[in-house]
Amino acid sequence: MGKTVNYHDDLKQCGLKSTRHRIDILEILDHSDEPYTADQVYLELIKRAVSINLSTVYRTLDTLAVNKLLNKLSISKDGRALYEYNRRIHRHYLVCLGCKRIKAIDGCPLEAYDKKLEETTNYTIAGHKLDIYGYCPQCKALGLPKQNH
Amino acid sequence: MGKTVNYHDDLKQCGLKSTRHRIDILEILDHSDEPYTADQVYLELIKRAVSINLSTVYRTLDTLAVNKLLNKLSISKDGRALYEYNRRIHRHYLVCLGCKRIKAIDGCPLEAYDKKLEETTNYTIAGHKLDIYGYCPQCKALGLPKQNH
């Protein structure tokens, strides 16, 4: 988790102006274990007594994602986009189907597979997205609902 | 790809009425290699001179997905839901970042990993979603845009 000065530098390196809002948003997402929706970011800013408009949140998230300071995910929590701080660590998510909590898991089981696929398909593989679904220890204890995915 | 009569039986087994619209939609998705958005399904129906309302398409897709005759995916092609015929075959998708075409790939490299994860995390793993991104042979030839994911 970087300090404010680093967010400033990161923004400058992208040719972006270093504004309070951008730094706040980077900091919020950098300090979170879970990706946030635009709305969640907005609410967190309001909670911190930051005056900002929701459309600015959307624009800022988009700008930061285009500049690779954030990742935009599509684990559609009911169809809304999710944003996470780009830690430049390749990792995947374990989503609890009970409480919907999202847990990050480091490491990737797919490195060899990607290479194999390049040969098999004649595609150039640029990356992949893997989300894993299950029930966390707590929700498991309450009895499993129907299985998905 | 089933015949009409099978769609009829599948619907009945789910306790659903067998209507022209439902059969048409099942057939469209069953005959497609790619998942469709609600809108794409609607347009295909119109092309086939089927008179239907877009809200009926949404309702039908939802009903069929709840009853597991379709899968609802969240490879957000710009945030819209995608539906595919449920072939009850576990498979993943290879998405071309150039032309956005989606290619299904059979087989799964994650069976062992899922089990390992159950032990490591103490979650019950219910499933996973893996999408792979790259450039298809055609788009590759045109020169690769920037890398994503």
Add this chain to the structure above:
DNA sequence: TTATGTGCAAAGGTTTTGCAATAGT
């Protein structure tokens, strides 16, 4: 016949956009 499915129109929720005002460099 009777519950289920459908069309239509209207509303809901998320995200985007135009334009004038503001703030960073």
Add this chain to the structure above:
DNA sequence: ACTATTGCAAAACCTTTGCACATAA
């Protein structure tokens, strides 16, 4: 000072819903 960023309000977009009518069983 100059340009990028922001607020505000409105629109765009995808999806859902209420209700009256139509249809499958």
